[in-house]
Amino acid sequence: MPSLAIRVQNVKKVFRKRNGLLRRKIREEHALKGITLEVREGEAYGLLGPNGSGKSTLIRILSTLLLADGGDIEILGFRLPEHEREVRERVGRVSVDAAFYKKLSARENLLYTAFLYGFEKPDAERKALDILKRLGQDASRFDDPLEEMSRGMQQKVSIARALLVNPPLLLLDEPTTGLDPKSKQEVQRFIEDLRRREGTTILLTTHDMDEAERLCDRIGILTRGQLVAEGTSEELKSQAGADNLEAVFLKMVGESFEEAEKEVTVE
Amino acid sequence: MNASAIRQTWAFVYRDHQLTKRYWSWVVVFAFYALVNSASVTLIGVAAHDTRLTLTLTIGVLLWTFLSVLFNEIAMSIAYERWEGTLEYTFMAPASRFVHLFGVSLYAMLYSFFRVAVVLAGLFVFIDLSFRGANLFGILIVLLVSSLAFMGLGLIAATLPVFSPERGAEATNILQGVLLLVSGIYYPVSVLPKWIQPVSWLSPATYALSACRKLMGIETFVPGQPLHGAPLLAVMPDLLRLLIMGIVLIPVGLWIFGRVEHWAKKTGKLKRTG
Numbered sequence: 430m431p432s433l434a435i436r437v438q439n440v441k442k443v444f445r446k447r448n449g450l451l452r453r454k455i456r457e458e459h460a461l462k463g464i465t466l467e468v469r470e471g472e473a474y475g476l477l478g479p480n481g482s483g484k485s486t487l488i489r490i491l492s493t494l495l496l497a498d499g500g501d502i503e504i505l506g507f508r509l510p511e512h513e514r515e516v517r518e519r520v521g522r523v524s525v526d527a528a529f530y531k532k533l534s535a536r537e538n539l540l541y542t543a544f545l546y547g548f549e550k551p552d553a554e555r556k557a558l559d560i561l562k563r564l565g566q567d568a569s570r571f572d573d574p575l576e577e578m579s580r581g582m583q584q585k586v587s588i589a590r591a592l593l594v595n596p597p598l599l600l601l602d603e604p605t606t607g608l609d610p611k612s613k614q615e616v617q618r619f620i621e622d623l624r625r626r627e628g629t630t631i632l633l634t635t636h637d638m639d640e641a642e643r644l645c646d647r648i649g650i651l652t653r654g655q656l657v658a659e660g661t662s663e664e665l666k667s668q669a670g671a672d673n674l675e676a677v678f679l680k681m682v683g684e685s686f687e688e689a690e691k692e693v694t695v696e
Numbered sequence: 697m698n699a700s701a702i703r704q705t706w707a708f709v710y711r712d713h714q715l716t717k718r719y720w721s722w723v724v725v726f727a728f729y730a731l732v733n734s735a736s737v738t739l740i741g742v743a744a745h746d747t748r749l750t751l752t753l754t755i756g757v758l759l760w761t762f763l764s765v766l767f768n769e770i771a772m773s774i775a776y777e778r779w780e781g782t783l784e785y786t787f788m789a790p791a792s793r794f795v796h797l798f799g800v801s802l803y804a805m806l807y808s809f810f811r812v813a814v815v816l817a818g819l820f821v822f823i824d825l826s827f828r829g830a831n832l833f834g835i836l837i838v839l840l841v842s843s844l845a846f847m848g849l850g851l852i853a854a855t856l857p858v859f860s861p862e863r864g865a866e867a868t869n870i871l872q873g874v875l876l877l878v879s880g881i882y883y884p885v886s887v888l889p890k891w892i893q894p895v896s897w898l899s900p901a902t903y904a905l906s907a908c909r910k911l912m913g914i915e916t917f918v919p920g921q922p923l924h925g926a927p928l929l930a931v932m933p934d935l936l937r938l939l940i941m942g943i944v945l946i947p948v949g950l951w952i953f954g955r956v957e958h959w960a961k962k963t964g965k966l967k968r969t970g
């Protein structure tokens with residue numbers, strides 16, 4: 430039996446928000462309502478779900494940036510939050526927003542990350558250039574400040590940052606959102622190539638159904654903090670009696686709509 | 697420290713150095729302002745034809761330049777990352793918070809020395825100064841030892857922007873203002889209103905300043921004669937107080953930082969917005 434890269438059991442997350450005139454009212458936002466999912470080593474798992482369904486929240490919990498309120502989490506055999514450090518050494522993350530020092534160049538931003546993970550300069554530079562080349566980005570822009578780059582270029586640098594340190598687990602939060610068709614292709618081809626070459630485990634969120642079908646072995650549909658369906662795209666289609674993934678998505682998301690969102694107001 | 701921890705420390709020094717280079721025009725503007733401000737304060741002593749006062753003001757501006765820049769750079773380090781939006785990526789890296797804050801403090805210290813050098817060079821242009829006879833080595837030791845306490849204070853202040861980026865930056869400035877007021881940088885603490893005076897005992901700058909004045913030889917100064925800086929041994933009580941403050945404040949700062957980080961991960965405050 431292959432071992433598990435991600436084991437998430439009954440994970441919950443609630444955000445408390447203050448609003449009202451005197452900010453006395455506290456609204457509870459149940460972002461994750463008991464998620465259970467497993468991703469095998471080497472597998473690519475796609476998380477689909479409407480805006481605000483909790484995808485990024487789950488990814489943040491897995492990247493040690495958020496503490497879950499309940500449940501069990503194990504990444505590559507390390508429990509969270511106890512083994513934060515071991516997990517941090519093994520996980521790369523790409524978020525929708527390219528979070529960089531905008532005035533610094535790609536080289537400087539990437540070197541900062543490489544040093545942070547304890548890598549040396551020549552190795553890091555070589556690796557970064559290699560990744561960018563495979564992503565279809567030419568090296569001439571390596572020394573340009575990030576703020577002068579287009580969104581697509583920034584996203585490629587963001588992918589290079591996540592991969593610089595050879596993480597066995599890659600968390601991709603909408604890596605192709607906002608990219609043109611060509612860049613999107615390049616990123617998708619790169620991800621396929623990476624899995625073939627390195628066997629990297631991937632957890633990917635996306636709003637692009639074709640991308641999920643193309644890249645993922647299994648797909649989970651998250652709605653209002655709950656996993657409402659899971660399986661290969663074929664399984665999901667036959668389960669929902671639909672002939673494409675978009676129809677599956679709309680059906681699953683629509684059904685869970687009846688469940689009213691719990692809002693607790695505390696005075 | 698192992699090789700990896702050294703490289704991680706270097707990551708922060710490297711990053712902050714690159715950022716300083718990219719924001720060089722601000723570096724020049726702030727250095728210019730610090731220089732002009734220091735010169736105008738010191739010239740008060742020159743105008744009064746009082747060398748003793750001039751020396752008191754000079755040591756005041758130099759020490760305050762050093763300590764305020766050090767405190768400010770550390771205190772603002774988290775706020776800068778929030779503005780840039782890189783905080784999550786720095787926090788999810790496998791560098792311990794100690795290494796992180798040590799790296800930030802190390803660069804802040806180098807930057808503070810740079811600022812002091814600029815101000816000092818500028819003062820020599822404006823004013824006929826001579827430090828002959830002063831215990832400059834002793835003053836350097838005081839700067840280094842007082843850095844510890846200011847790093848601790850900086851760490852505590854650095855957590856404030858985690859709660860609210862804007863409010864945190866505001867609070868940092870208020871705190872810096874209070875330190876300037878109570879530490880008697882340009883005047884003896886005894887001229888402050890009685891009820892404020894006890895607060896000055898809590899400020900490490902008070903002891904740093906008292907030690908530096910002795911090491912400069914201001915207290916024993918006779919007009920027309922060279923300075924007679926006190927030996928390091930004479931300021932041991934001040935140095936010891938500073939050392940104890942550092943030894944207490946750094947772990948306290950790290951502990952508070954850890955608690956705030958935990959709280960932020962519980963409530964989702966590390967996120968760029970909100």
Ligand SMILES: Nc1ncnc2c1ncn2[C@@H]1O[C@H](COP(=O)(O)OP(=O)(O)OP(=O)(O)O)[C@@H](O)[C@H]1O
Nearest residue numbers: 444460479480481482483484485486487964965967
């Ligand atoms: N740091 C936070 N503080 C407060 N509330 C949050 C925080 N992060 C997420 N939320 C709330 O939790 C819910 C889930 O958000 P999340 O970002 O996980 O959704 P998502 O599935 O990634 O959506 P999208 O497709 O728009 O990226 C939302 O209602 C959001 O407002």
Ligand SMILES: [Mg+2]
Nearest residue numbers: 484485486602
């Ligand atoms: Mg999201």
